[in-house]
Amino acid sequence: MKKLYIVSFVMLIVVMTACKHKIKVTYPETRKVDSTDTYFGQKIADPYRWLENDTSAQTAAWVEAENKVTNEYLAQIPFREQIRERLTKIWNYPRFGVPFREGPYYFYFKNDGLQNQSVMYVRKGLEGEPWALFDPNKLSADGTVALAGTSVSKDGKYLALSLSRSGSDWNEIQIMEIESGKMLADTIKWVKFSMMSWERDGFYYSRYDAPGTGTALSGKNEFHKVYYHKVGTPQKEDKLVFQNLKFPQRNYGAQATDDGHFLILYESESTSGTALYFRNLQKNQSQFKLLAEGFDYEYEVIDNLGDQLLVVTNYKAPKKKLILMDPENPAPEKWQTIVPERDDVLESVSLSGDYLVTVYMQNASSKAFIYETNGKFLHEMNLPGIGTLSGFKGKKGDDVAFYGFTSFTYPMTIFKYDVYHNNSSVYNSPGIDFDATKYEVRQLFYLSKDNTTIPMFVVHKKGVELDGSNPVLLYGYGGFNVSLTPSFSLSRLIFLENGGIYVIANIRGGGEYGEEWHKAGTKERKQNVFDDFIAAAEYLIKEKYTSSDRIAIMGGSNGGLLVGACMTQRPDLFKVAIPQVGVMDMLRYHKFTIGWAWASDYGTSDTKEGFDYLIKYSPLHNIKDSVNYPATLAFTADHDDRVVPAHTFKFIATMQEKNRGDNPILVRIETKAGHGAGKPTAKMIDEMTDLWSFVMFNLGMSFSEK
Numbered sequence: 001m002k003k004l005y006i007v008s009f010v011m012l013i014v015v016m017t018a019c020k021h022k023i024k025v026t027y028p029e030t031r032k033v034d035s036t037d038t039y040f041g042q043k044i045a046d047p048y049r050w051l052e053n054d055t056s057a058q059t060a061a062w063v064e065a066e067n068k069v070t071n072e073y074l075a076q077i078p079f080r081e082q083i084r085e086r087l088t089k090i091w092n093y094p095r096f097g098v099p100f101r102e103g104p105y106y107f108y109f110k111n112d113g114l115q116n117q118s119v120m121y122v123r124k125g126l127e128g129e130p131w132a133l134f135d136p137n138k139l140s141a142d143g144t145v146a147l148a149g150t151s152v153s154k155d156g157k158y159l160a161l162s163l164s165r166s167g168s169d170w171n172e173i174q175i176m177e178i179e180s181g182k183m184l185a186d187t188i189k190w191v192k193f194s195m196m197s198w199e200r201d202g203f204y205y206s207r208y209d210a211p212g213t214g215t216a217l218s219g220k221n222e223f224h225k226v227y228y229h230k231v232g233t234p235q236k237e238d239k240l241v242f243q244n245l246k247f248p249q250r251n252y253g254a255q256a257t258d259d260g261h262f263l264i265l266y267e268s269e270s271t272s273g274t275a276l277y278f279r280n281l282q283k284n285q286s287q288f289k290l291l292a293e294g295f296d297y298e299y300e301v302i303d304n305l306g307d308q309l310l311v312v313t314n315y316k317a318p319k320k321k322l323i324l325m326d327p328e329n330p331a332p333e334k335w336q337t338i339v340p341e342r343d344d345v346l347e348s349v350s351l352s353g354d355y356l357v358t359v360y361m362q363n364a365s366s367k368a369f370i371y372e373t374n375g376k377f378l379h380e381m382n383l384p385g386i387g388t389l390s391g392f393k394g395k396k397g398d399d400v401a402f403y404g405f406t407s408f409t410y411p412m413t414i415f416k417y418d419v420y421h422n423n424s425s426v427y428n429s430p431g432i433d434f435d436a437t438k439y440e441v442r443q444l445f446y447l448s449k450d451n452t453t454i455p456m457f458v459v460h461k462k463g464v465e466l467d468g469s470n471p472v473l474l475y476g477y478g479g480f481n482v483s484l485t486p487s488f489s490l491s492r493l494i495f496l497e498n499g500g501i502y503v504i505a506n507i508r509g510g511g512e513y514g515e516e517w518h519k520a521g522t523k524e525r526k527q528n529v530f531d532d533f534i535a536a537a538e539y540l541i542k543e544k545y546t547s548s549d550r551i552a553i554m555g556g557s558n559g560g561l562l563v564g565a566c567m568t569q570r571p572d573l574f575k576v577a578i579p580q581v582g583v584m585d586m587l588r589y590h591k592f593t594i595g596w597a598w599a600s601d602y603g604t605s606d607t608k609e610g611f612d613y614l615i616k617y618s619p620l621h622n623i624k625d626s627v628n629y630p631a632t633l634a635f636t637a638d639h640d641d642r643v644v645p646a647h648t649f650k651f652i653a654t655m656q657e658k659n660r661g662d663n664p665i666l667v668r669i670e671t672k673a674g675h676g677a678g679k680p681t682a683k684m685i686d687e688m689t690d691l692w693s694f695v696m697f698n699l700g701m702s703f704s705e706k
Contacts, residue, residue, distance in 0.1 A: 023076050025664045028065035030653040037587070040608045044587065044621065051649040052592075054638070055214045059649070063638070063669050066652070070633070070666045077693045079703035083494055084689040086705065088114070091490055091685060096414050096428040098391035099402045103156020105178065107133070116143025116680030120150065122178065126400070134161060134176065146678025151196035151203060152178070154258065158231060160196045160203055166639040167674020169193070169594070170216065173205060175231060188235050192221065193594070199256035199263070199281070202230040204241060206253055217641040221594050222248035226265070242288065249596045256281070257304045258396070262327065264301045264309075267294055270600030271480045272518070274299050278309075278327050291330045295600075298515075302349050303396070305373060310338070312349050319514035320346035322358070322375075338375040345483075345514045352394025352401045353419035357381075359389055363443065363455055364485050364512045366405075368392075370422065379422050384410065386441075388485040394419065402427060407486040408459045408502075409436040432490075438462060439496065441486070446539040449531040452508070452520075456536055457486060458545070460501040471699040472501045472546040474537055478509035478529035479558035479601050481518040491688035498696065498703055501545055507532035509558075509601070523603040524613045530565045537573050552576035552695050556635075557643055557675065558583060558601075564619025564651060571629045576698045578691060579619075580635040581643050581675055584651035586618035587611070592644045620647075623654050628661025631698040633691070637673035645669065663698070 032047035053059055074080060097109035097118065104124055111118040117136035123129060139145035148171050149162035159178050162171040173188035173196065194206040206226050211219050226242040229235070242252055242265060255264045265277040265288050275294030279285045292299050292315070302310040302322075309325045315332060322339040339346070344360040344367065351357075355378065356371040366389040368381035383389060387407030394401030399419050406412040414428040442458045464470060473495060477484055484504050492502055506512045509521025509529040521529040537553070540546050553574050555562045560582020567577040583589050583598075587605040590596045596604075603610035615621055623629075632655065636648035652667040659665050668690055673679055679687075696703065 022662065023073055023664070025069060025073055025666070027069060027656045027665070028062065030062060030656070039587070039605055039611045039615075042611075042615075044615075046588075046650075048650040048653045051653065052218070052644075052646040054218050054645065062649070066667050067669050070668050073664060073666060074690050074693055077697045079696070080689060080693040082703050082705065083692050083696075084685065086494060087491060087685050087688055087692075090433065090493060091681065093430055093432045095412065095430060098393050098404045098414055099427075100393035101395055101398065102152035102154065105152075105156045107150075107152065111681075114681055116682055117146055117678075120147070133159070133178065133181065136163075139163070140165075142672065143680030143682060144672045146680070148678060149194075149196060151198060153198045153203075154260075158198075160198075162191065162194070162196060164674070164678050166672040167637060167676070167678055168217065168639045169641050169674065173229075184232065186229070186231060186233070186235075188229060188238070193224070193251055193253075195253045195255055197255045199228075199260050202228055204228050204254035204256065204263070206251070217639060218592050218644050218646070220591065220596065224251045226252050226254045251597065255301065257301070257309075259304065261304050261307075262301075262309065266299075268597075269295055270597050272515075272600050273297060276301070276311075280327070289327070291325065291327060303351050310349070310351075310373075312346060314515050317341035318516045319344065322346070322349055322356070338373070339371055345511065347483075348392065350392045350394050350401075351396045352392075352417075353397065353399055355419060357392055357394065357401070359392060361483060361485065361512065364457070364483060364506045365407075366485070381417075381422065382424065384413070386443075386486065388487055406488045408441045408457065408488065409434075409439045410486075411488045434493065444539075446535060448508075448528070448535040450528070452528075452532070454505060454507060454532050454536065455512070456503055456505045456539075458501060458503050459492075459496065461496065461499065464499075464501065466544040468541070468544045468547050470501050470546050470550065471495075471499065471696070471701050472503060472540055472551045473695060474503045474505060474533070474540070474551060474553045475559070476505045476507050476533045476536070476553075476555050476562050477557075477559040478507040478521055478533065478562050480509070480598075481511035481515070482558075483511040491684075491692065494688070494692045495696070498701055500696075500699075500701070503536065503540065503545075505533055505536040507536070507562075522601045524609070526602070526613065527617060529562060530569060530617065533562055533566050534570050534573065537570075548573050549575050550699050552578065552699060553630075554578035554580065554695075556580035556582070560584070560634075560643070560648075561586075561619065565617045565622070567630050567632070568619055568622040568624075569617070571627055574630045576695055577630040577632045578635070578695065579632070579648070579651075581637070581640055582619070582634070582647060582651070583643050584619045584647040585621075586614040587621065589643075589647070592646070593641050595643075620651050620654060623651075623658050625658050626660040627658070629655060629659045629663060629665065631663040631694070632665045633694045634667045635670070635687070635691075636667065637670040637675070639672065639674040642675035666694075 035046045035049040092113035095111045099106045099108040105122050109118040120134040121130045122133040136147045144166050146164050148164040151160040159176040161174050171191040175184045175186040191207045197204045227238040229238045250269045253266045263279040267275040273295030276291040276299040277288035297315040300312045314320045321341040324336040344362040348359045360367045365386045370378040390404045392403040401417045411430040415424045416427040560579040563579040590604045605611040634648045636645040655665045
């Protein structure tokens with residue numbers, strides 16, 4: 001009885017504190033237009049269609065007005081600047097990437113702490129003196145020109161640099177001579193969703209034709225083509241390697257094997273499933289030949305062993321296997337299985353030394369095993385604990401490799417691996433001011449609506465009392481075969497240090513348990529994803545971790561769709577919702593940029609079957625009148641050409657129109673930024689300051705300096 005009284009008193013104080021600091025919001029008036037579409041006899045109004053025009057003066061004025069309201073709200077949160085100061089302090093420590101070798105050089109990335117972009121370093125051999133090879137920070141004063149990708153020629157002579165401006169998916173490739181550090185005149189434009197694979201004195205890449213005026217950030221991407229660029233020549237002389245005029249909505253990527261024996265061509269029409277082709281470069285073969293038809297299965301060529309190809313596939317193996325394929329006789333019945341499918345999901349395979357390094361995912365964390373190239377098992381790699389192995393970099397014939405390892409309370413650490421002695425040693429450890437002994441991580445399992453068992457990770461300070469009063473942030477994704485595995489987050493420390501509980505739910509639609517887990521959250525089965533996430537919140541409440549007044553949900557991109565769907569289906573269950581760059585209009589998503597490629601997960605409204613299930617959960621179309629929705633801060637950016645900002649614009653305009661509660665409905669629209677990749681440190685600190693300020697304030701939390 002006494003405990004119940006104390007809990008009730010604490011909750012009363014929380015509610016009183018939140019009420020005391022309630023911030024009044026007046027939304028801009030958003031004009032409506034008479035815009036209606038008819039889907040299979042059903043009329044669907046789209047009164048904010050005009051916000052899809054990302055280049056209009058009217059949309060720019062709306063963005064400015066919405067940002068003004070949001071900024072005025074955030075400025076009144078009493079501990080906002082304290083959060084910014086704390087984030088800036090903890091962010092300021094050296095961070096390293098995983099080294100890799102090409103030719104006589106080892107390359108790696110390093111950020112001194114608060115640099116907007118990481119700098120690429122190089123050293124000759126492992127003992128050579130490193131020097132800064134390429135510093136993206138010199139390309140723009142605000143750090144909004146980012147290095148989206150790199151590729152080093154096999155002899156270590158040239159470095160191809162793929163640059164992104166303001167977060168756009170559009171890239172421009174430039175070339176550096178490594179020994180001298182001289183930038184060459186070569187410039188390749190309108191590159192998107194591309195490999196850069198060197199062969200001889202040039203490389204293969206993929207691009208689209210130049211977009212029409214005013215359509216670069218929203219126009220549909222069609223007719224992807226593969227070219228070969230020879231160093232020292234203008235782009236107009238690049239050789240067209242492959243195009244397919246019959247199927248405009250397919251993507252292509254070319255990869256030369258390390259020894260230049262084969263050229264592999266990948267063909268896809270969505271985010272899952274590939275077709276595989278090859279050319280034998282030793283025979284001057286002119287045409288590509290089919291290796292594996294698409295698009296029911298995945299195929300990834302690891303490399304060649306002589307005249308044979310090592311391929312990872314989920315063909316009749318939902319959790320993947322490694323096979324050896326003869327490209328001249330590629331029928332599945334002729335394959336040789338090197339590493340068969342097992343209970344855990346095969347995430348990656350690398351050739352290192354004379355061995356195969358296989359990385360598996362077991363209950364959403366990493367395991368690694370070493371095999372001979374004939375498939376003979378040797379041993380398991382010893383990893384630091386439960387966490388995520390990433391970026392394994394090794395070479396055939398080398399006795400040294402490198403990898404990164406991280407977990408929720410284990411900052412990214414770089415390890416040097418002795419291939420032949422199966423021994424790892426720390427190569428670069430972060431110097432962050434963080435005491436992992438103060439925190440604990442649990443993996444729990446709960447039942448979804450249909451009694452499917454779902455895993456979740458729970459992170460919090462030691463000694464947390466399960467009395468239903470703790471603030472919780474529940475994060476999810478649930479799509480496109482993407483797995484959420486343990487990782488360390490600087491910004492998350494703000495929430496954890498102040499008593500928050502951070503939870504990741506490994507819901508269906510992801511890849512945590514292979515292709516069957518993924519497919520269980522797609523198309524007409526997409527509601528499983530939302531049911532899993534809702535069940536996670538209900539479980540946390542039932543087990544006294546939190547209550548519906550103290551739980552926030554967050555997710556980005558497809559995870560933004562997740563948040564949008566769950567907050568409209570169960571507005572009573574959550575106090576705060578943070579949809580980031582979300583897919584909110586499920587009837588029109590496929591009409592913009594690369595959206596058509598998501599149909600394998602979503603289906604489209606072009607078919608009656610697709611329309612019938614999409615309209616049931618599309619966040620934009622399920623906002624109801626006179627409902628008290630959770631306190632909402634949506635995030636998007638003006639250069640997001642992956643999930644165009646119109647999704648968020650229309651969602652927030654509709655939510656502001658129909659919401660009838662006291663909770664704020666706000667949008668934060670970043671400028672000179674895109675879907676997330678390449679965002680400079682300064683912008684990330686600003687964004688995380690606003691995110692955690694909003695979450696903590698609306699959950700009734702306070703802030704204390706650590």
